[in-house]
Amino acid sequence: MNMPFTMPALAPIMPEIMLVCVALILIIVDLLYPRNRELLSLFTLFAGVGLIALLFKQQPASTFGNMFIVDPYSIFFKVICLLGMLMTTLLSGRYLEIEKIRNGEYYSLMMFSVVGMMIMVSGADLIVIYLGLELMALSVYCLVGLLKDDVRANEASIKYFLMGGFSSAILLFGISLLYGMTGTTDLAGIAKYCSETGIMSNPALITGFALVISGFCFKVAAAPFHFWTPDIYQGAPTSITAFMSVAPKAAGFAVFGRFLMVGFPELHPQWGTIIGFIALLSMAVGNIIALSQTNIKRMLAYSSIAHAGYALLGLLSGTSEGYSATMTYMFIYAFMNMGAFAIVILLCSKGNRRESLEDYKGLAKSNPIAALLMLIFMFSLTGIPPTAGFIGKFYLLKSALAAGYTYTVLIAVIFSAISAYFYLRLVRYMYMEDPSEEFVVQYSPGLTAALALSTIGVLGMGIIPGTVLNIASKSLIGF
Amino acid sequence: MIPLSWYMVLAAILFSIGTYGFLVRRNIIIMFLSIELMLNAVNLNLIAMSHYMDSLVGQTFTFFIITVAASEAAIGLGLVIVLFRNKKTVYVDNINELKG
Numbered sequence: 001m002n003m004p005f006t007m008p009a010l011a012p013i014m015p016e017i018m019l020v021c022v023a024l025i026l027i028i029v030d031l032l033y034p035r036n037r038e039l040l041s042l043f044t045l046f047a048g049v050g051l052i053a054l055l056f057k058q059q060p061a062s063t064f065g066n067m068f069i070v071d072p073y074s075i076f077f078k079v080i081c082l083l084g085m086l087m088t089t090l091l092s093g094r095y096l097e098i099e100k101i102r103n104g105e106y107y108s109l110m111m112f113s114v115v116g117m118m119i120m121v122s123g124a125d126l127i128v129i130y131l132g133l134e135l136m137a138l139s140v141y142c143l144v145g146l147l148k149d150d151v152r153a154n155e156a157s158i159k160y161f162l163m164g165g166f167s168s169a170i171l172l173f174g175i176s177l178l179y180g181m182t183g184t185t186d187l188a189g190i191a192k193y194c195s196e197t198g199i200m201s202n203p204a205l206i207t208g209f210a211l212v213i214s215g216f217c218f219k220v221a222a223a224p225f226h227f228w229t230p231d232i233y234q235g236a237p238t239s240i241t242a243f244m245s246v247a248p249k250a251a252g253f254a255v256f257g258r259f260l261m262v263g264f265p266e267l268h269p270q271w272g273t274i275i276g277f278i279a280l281l282s283m284a285v286g287n288i289i290a291l292s293q294t295n296i297k298r299m300l301a302y303s304s305i306a307h308a309g310y311a312l313l314g315l316l317s318g319t320s321e322g323y324s325a326t327m328t329y330m331f332i333y334a335f336m337n338m339g340a341f342a343i344v345i346l347l348c349s350k351g352n353r354r355e356s357l358e359d360y361k362g363l364a365k366s367n368p369i370a371a372l373l374m375l376i377f378m379f380s381l382t383g384i385p386p387t388a389g390f391i392g393k394f395y396l397l398k399s400a401l402a403a404g405y406t407y408t409v410l411i412a413v414i415f416s417a418i419s420a421y422f423y424l425r426l427v428r429y430m431y432m433e434d435p436s437e438e439f440v441v442q443y444s445p446g447l448t449a450a451l452a453l454s455t456i457g458v459l460g461m462g463i464i465p466g467t468v469l470n471i472a473s474k475s476l477i478g479f
Numbered sequence: 480m481i482p483l484s485w486y487m488v489l490a491a492i493l494f495s496i497g498t499y500g501f502l503v504r505r506n507i508i509i510m511f512l513s514i515e516l517m518l519n520a521v522n523l524n525l526i527a528m529s530h531y532m533d534s535l536v537g538q539t540f541t542f543f544i545i546t547v548a549a550s551e552a553a554i555g556l557g558l559v560i561v562l563f564r565n566k567k568t569v570y571v572d573n574i575n576e577l578k579g
Contacts, residue, residue, distance in 0.1 A: 169517035180528035
């Protein structure tokens, strides 16, 4: 058989190719100039900024037989992932020094994982989505286990690896059923089949759909598939925890959204109920278990489960208003969570990680600026105006309300009020307790930049809320 | 000719055995093998469907899955070795530093 072969257009996939090249160059640079961490982080920063600039110039296009598409929706999420990488790089310098991580592959692994995310948010075909997802996950497994002598990091990476592999297998089985029933792995093709034939009479198709949804819920850490999150967030190096809580989550939501919106738009009444249930369960689990945590990384892990629940409210509504609310929320969440983790890193010093909530007692007396910034991030995570967290939550709840999910919104508001207890408890510790030990934090240039960036993001989007939402809703046109 | 549904049932059984093994066994290597079994159930499903539908997509997908599973094995076994150096165990019940 003689098959014609034409080279696919490479222009749409150029940012990914360039990032892979930079990641490979970093490995060589590390080989030639060992122990030169600043050089590697500078490379990463330049690559990140350059790619964001490049992404803004990209025209909507598709390549590889419509398997890989570039549209404003994917560009929006790619920018979030790159921002996550940039901020993590800013945070990392200081943390790597404290933890004595000398591995040069730290930055290249992070880049490979961002490449994976960029591929999966652009994927219009389940094969491409799966490949991007695995590239992202495999790199993050290594990053979590980077502290080779730390038993907790070993445990976290093994747990993450096993749970990740298990969830991928579930996702794949779902994909194989979807392929077998519809005859295609293309999301638009699946939608076409479903609208022509109907899905409700086909149990295998419904099983496949449910398995894929469970796989995605694993990836975005939504209950009841959240069990891995707290352990891994606690055991991983803090800079990687910050990265994991922002970038892979955003990419997961991008794929989740595309899968529901492009693949199964007509089933909205059915999956709306399921997503609503998952969203409420995530909020319940995240917010209630977070009340009893004493470790700040664990608390932020449960808070991230709860935030996955809030972000699902936007998908639940199934309207473009809801999707743009979720997109805006992921953008805002990147800033506020990165800010909170920057403070966690700021507090740690050699031999004392200061990850317990007790360590925050009296922080306002010894380090007023750090305490004030943490206060802003905690207010934003709670959703108190004038921070961005309030705006994000407001749009999400509004869109779900407009779609008619009144009770879901009511319960979500109640859980949001519960979450104020544990976020503001930290604020109380900082401002109303006496310090148990006096210490002065050291600001490094990278940390200062990360803190400044996230503070500007959180306050800026809180005071001038329209901009990001406008971009998000514009990027949904023609979807 | 063997009907497609037989292959699908076989794949579903293999997948269930894999899931059961993952949930019940406590040795990390065996848990990992169970994941591989689940992936091979998927491969079987894809190849059978691809053959019956006369479409090559499923077979192509299988190659990708085999490749990814190989790299996953490399990373997973590496992580197990690192763990074993520190803890001298490959049983998940013995690794319980993180809880709360």
